Amino acid sequence: MKNSQLVPEPSPELIRSATDTRNAAVSIGQSSNDQRRSALIEIAKSLSKNTKEIVNANQEDLERCASQGLSKALTARLRFGEEKLQAAIEGVREVAQLPDPIGLRQMHRELDKELILERRTVPLGVLGVIFESRPDALVQIASLAIRSGNGAILKGGSEASITNKTLIRVLHNGLSNSDLDPRALLLLETRQESLALLRLDRFVDLMIPRGSNDLVRFIQDNTRIPVLGHADGICHLYIDKTADLEKALKIALDSKTQYPAACNAIETLLVHEEIAANFLAKAVPLFDSNGVTLLGDKVSRSLGVSQAASEKDWETEYLDMTLSIKVVNSLETALEHINQYGSRHTESIVCEDKETAEKFMSAVDSAGVYHNCSTRFADGFRYGFGAEVGISTQTLPPRGPVGLEGLVTYRYKLRGDGHIAADFVSGKSDFSHVDLPL
Amino acid sequence: MKNSQLVPEPSPELIRSATDTRNAAVSIGQSSNDQRRSALIEIAKSLSKNTKEIVNANQEDLERCASQGLSKALTARLRFGEEKLQAAIEGVREVAQLPDPIGLRQMHRELDKELILERRTVPLGVLGVIFESRPDALVQIASLAIRSGNGAILKGGSEASITNKTLIRVLHNGLSNSDLDPRALLLLETRQESLALLRLDRFVDLMIPRGSNDLVRFIQDNTRIPVLGHADGICHLYIDKTADLEKALKIALDSKTQYPAACNAIETLLVHEEIAANFLAKAVPLFDSNGVTLLGDKVSRSLGVSQAASEKDWETEYLDMTLSIKVVNSLETALEHINQYGSRHTESIVCEDKETAEKFMSAVDSAGVYHNCSTRFADGFRYGFGAEVGISTQTLPPRGPVGLEGLVTYRYKLRGDGHIAADFVSGKSDFSHVDLPL
Numbered sequence: 057m058k059n060s061q062l063v064p065e066p067s068p069e070l071i072r073s074a075t076d077t078r079n080a081a082v083s084i085g086q087s088s089n090d091q092r093r094s095a096l097i098e099i100a101k102s103l104s105k106n107t108k109e110i111v112n113a114n115q116e117d118l119e120r121c122a123s124q125g126l127s128k129a130l131t132a133r134l135r136f137g138e139e140k141l142q143a144a145i146e147g148v149r150e151v152a153q154l155p156d157p158i159g160l161r162q163m164h165r166e167l168d169k170e171l172i173l174e175r176r177t178v179p180l181g182v183l184g185v186i187f188e189s190r191p192d193a194l195v196q197i198a199s200l201a202i203r204s205g206n207g208a209i210l211k212g213g214s215e216a217s218i219t220n221k222t223l224i225r226v227l228h229n230g231l232s233n234s235d236l237d238p239r240a241l242l243l244l245e246t247r248q249e250s251l252a253l254l255r256l257d258r259f260v261d262l263m264i265p266r267g268s269n270d271l272v273r274f275i276q277d278n279t280r281i282p283v284l285g286h287a288d289g290i291c292h293l294y295i296d297k298t299a300d301l302e303k304a305l306k307i308a309l310d311s312k313t314q315y316p317a318a319c320n321a322i323e324t325l326l327v328h329e330e331i332a333a334n335f336l337a338k339a340v341p342l343f344d345s346n347g348v349t350l351l352g353d354k355v356s357r358s359l360g361v362s363q364a365a366s367e368k369d370w371e372t373e374y375l376d377m378t379l380s381i382k383v384v385n386s387l388e389t390a391l392e393h394i395n396q397y398g399s400r401h402t403e404s405i406v407c408e409d410k411e412t413a414e415k416f417m418s419a420v421d422s423a424g425v426y427h428n429c430s431t432r433f434a435d436g437f438r439y440g441f442g443a444e445v446g447i448s449t450q451t452l453p454p455r456g457p458v459g460l461e462g463l464v465t466y467r468y469k470l471r472g473d474g475h476i477a478a479d480f481v482s483g484k485s486d487f488s489h490v491d492l493p494l
Numbered sequence: 495m496k497n498s499q500l501v502p503e504p505s506p507e508l509i510r511s512a513t514d515t516r517n518a519a520v521s522i523g524q525s526s527n528d529q530r531r532s533a534l535i536e537i538a539k540s541l542s543k544n545t546k547e548i549v550n551a552n553q554e555d556l557e558r559c560a561s562q563g564l565s566k567a568l569t570a571r572l573r574f575g576e577e578k579l580q581a582a583i584e585g586v587r588e589v590a591q592l593p594d595p596i597g598l599r600q601m602h603r604e605l606d607k608e609l610i611l612e613r614r615t616v617p618l619g620v621l622g623v624i625f626e627s628r629p630d631a632l633v634q635i636a637s638l639a640i641r642s643g644n645g646a647i648l649k650g651g652s653e654a655s656i657t658n659k660t661l662i663r664v665l666h667n668g669l670s671n672s673d674l675d676p677r678a679l680l681l682l683e684t685r686q687e688s689l690a691l692l693r694l695d696r697f698v699d700l701m702i703p704r705g706s707n708d709l710v711r712f713i714q715d716n717t718r719i720p721v722l723g724h725a726d727g728i729c730h731l732y733i734d735k736t737a738d739l740e741k742a743l744k745i746a747l748d749s750k751t752q753y754p755a756a757c758n759a760i761e762t763l764l765v766h767e768e769i770a771a772n773f774l775a776k777a778v779p780l781f782d783s784n785g786v787t788l789l790g791d792k793v794s795r796s797l798g799v800s801q802a803a804s805e806k807d808w809e810t811e812y813l814d815m816t817l818s819i820k821v822v823n824s825l826e827t828a829l830e831h832i833n834q835y836g837s838r839h840t841e842s843i844v845c846e847d848k849e850t851a852e853k854f855m856s857a858v859d860s861a862g863v864y865h866n867c868s869t870r871f872a873d874g875f876r877y878g879f880g881a882e883v884g885i886s887t888q889t890l891p892p893r894g895p896v897g898l899e900g901l902v903t904y905r906y907k908l909r910g911d912g913h914i915a916a917d918f919v920s921g922k923s924d925f926s927h928v929d930l931p932l
Contacts, residue, residue, distance in 0.1 A: 429910030
């Protein structure tokens with residue numbers, strides 16, 4: 057349940073700023089596709105024009121953090137030199153070119169003569185975004201918010217504070233050369249404010265945490281605002297007895313090693329006992345030579361896996377070059393394991409028998425269920441969405457990799473000519489319910 | 495924030511039952527349309543066959559409650575005689591005839607040669623339903639759950655306890671004559687259990703409260719499970735200066751009086767000052783003669799409304815024959831009022847000027863925005879959904895009146911032939927991203 061004591065009440069200043077952001081978002085929600093596209097072009101121009109200022113600001117952050125002994129990995133994320141900035145500017149221009157997610161008609165129906173219902177996509181309103189010290193994340197999420205007609209309240213990691221302050225000024229400058237209200241983007245600067253953000257459910261429609269599993273879990277546990285994202289990504293690959301060995305080896309290696317820190321990399325390999333000896337005879341040396349540490353159950357250890365997996369391994373997201381392996385005696389046992397330990401992110405089966413594949417894909421209730429391909433395809437860009445807001449493991453839509461469509465909702469519009477419900481209750485009128493072209 | 499102290503930990507028995515329900519739901523999720531249709535027909539037969547037993551059980555509940563002095567309105571809801579049961583059975587048969595919401599392909603895309611992505615609708619899993627003492631609600635929600643391939647954990651009001659126990663036994667009997675696992679429907683019998691249900695976020699995917707605003711608010715405040723529904727329904731009708739007087743009067747009367755206890759009835763009428771004198775000269779006697787108590791701001795009182803509205807009236811859902819009236823000097827003032835006091839349910843404008851209508855429908859961020867028709871059309875049956883799960887005022891979809899589509903989600907299925915991500919990173923393969931026919 058929610059640890060309310062950790063989350064402070066928002067200050068009057070924060071409420072005032074959030075109100076401004078909300079009002080600006082309502083106005084942007086009514087802007088045209090061209091206006092939002094032009095605004096992104098202005099943002100890109102402003103970023104270009106202020107390259108030096110941004111890079112210098114980032115240099116200041118880097119120097120301060122170096123003196124405080126920031127780790128190498130975090131420093132690499134924090135660094136925002138000319139090259140990365142250039143890539144971010146390219147990203148803004150690409151988002152500008154994505155198809156408009158707003159105003160799409162999803163339903164069009166005559167309820168009665170001259171009483172026409174339609175359902176159209178509209179922006180969500182205001183996004184709350186909390187991200188770690190990656191300046192490119194600020195630029196990316198701000199441009200996705202504007203593209204989809206939303207406002208955004210942003211809070212980045214304190215290591216990037218000077219860079220972020222500079223970036224938001226540059227973004228505001230860009231927006232002020234457009235038709236859109238710059239107040240749609242608000243940067244929070246204190247930890248106190250970012251905690252209080254979790255209470256702004258009157259102003260914020262969706263929280264987007266970009267960071268560690270712990271960050272996501274903390275936010276999920278401390279706000280009433282819907283949260284887009286996922287805490288764990290414990291993905292499984294199941295090698296069925298009918299698997300093609302070559303495909304199995306290739307897919308297993310890719311799913312684990314192509315980028316092990318990603319949420320869609322596998323943590324556990326399940327292998328059918330009938331193929332286990334043949335598969336492991338080749339897989340163990342293959343993983344070894346690729347630097348993967350294998351932890352196995354009893355049977356897989358008898359087949360060449362040297363270290364033992366404990367119960368805790370089945371529920372661990374290593375995010376690293378470690379893989380747990382279990383030999384199962386049937387598809388059903390594999391399904392049970394996935395049901396018990398999976399995080400409903402992405403699971404894949406390797407098999408040549410189509411019926412087994414369909415059974416797996418029907419029984420596994422994850423956002424993504426794959427057959428004969430790597431779990432690493434679970435990604436908005438790879439699905440062809442153009443941009444990825446995040447990957448959601450919640451049950452309700454949006455689920456799986458989420459593109460711009462995760463930042464919109466819909467509204468029903470009903471247009472009549474004096475129509476009243478009483479006429480339909482009395483029988484004077486009857487609903488026709490005829491679908492019209494979309 | 496969440497009042498965790500009010501919500502007890504689930505008992506081991508409850509967790510066992512919930513696990514059974516979850517497993518049964520996973521199995522029903524893989525059943526065919528025909529299997530789910532036939533199951534509903536078996537349920538309808540079982541209800542028919544056990545009419546006498548059900549009516550007698552309800553009689554027992556009625557007698558016990560009469561001796562405890564249950565109010566007239568609640569007794570009317572609790573009563574489940576032959577006629578109401580017959581209507582409920584008809585309802586089950588109608589739900590059986592609704593189009594299958596499961597397995598619909600929403601996306602179909604080639605990512606690469608022989609690497610095909612599709613997105614198909616799947617059941618949510620398990621619904622948690624808490625409803626007041628209306629036996630028909632149990633039958634209706636159970637049949638909607640089964641139709642959409644979901645399990646359901648149900649808790650009804652204690653006044654109907656004998657009726658509900660009888661009904662669940664009859665439903666289980668029906669299901670046991672079908673291919674579906676009867677354990678997909680679980681009835682909770684104690685208040686302790688229904689509170690603990692709020693903690694079953696590992697087992698329950700969506701909470702559906704059917705009852706008072708206070709019940710909905712309590713559930714929203716005490717669970718991590720997403721909640722479908724709405725607390726308040728404070729709907730507005732705005733009579734613009736360009737309104738046709740006759741339509742305005744007709745729509746105002748219908749929106750308030752056609753069924754004032756409904757969430758989509760209006761609570762506040764906003765009238766443009768240029769038309770206020772003409773409109774109120776006719777509207778005041780019309781509402782008077784229809785038994786509506788009017789409460790007005792200063793200007794509307796100078797134009798014939800006798801009682802004063804206080805600040806509190808603008809935020810009150812009367813659910814009764816009372817209406818607050820405010821005269822505004824512009825469309826913008828009306829929009830501000832709605833933005834401040836509305837609950838984002840349904841608002842309507844009466845006007846002949848199309849541009850004003852479009853501006854209103856674009857600026858008001860409610861689930862339903864109407865032009866020249868009654869707010870009373872905000873209803874799943876009237877929209878042509880066949881069944882209504884509830885009306886949602888949250889921002890994210892599903893929003894507004896929700897049909898069976900609110901009980902499903904989707905899953906991405908990706909089928910390949912040994913495809914790995916590394917080939918696309920190295921440039922050996924390229925994504926084609928070609929949309930295929932749905």
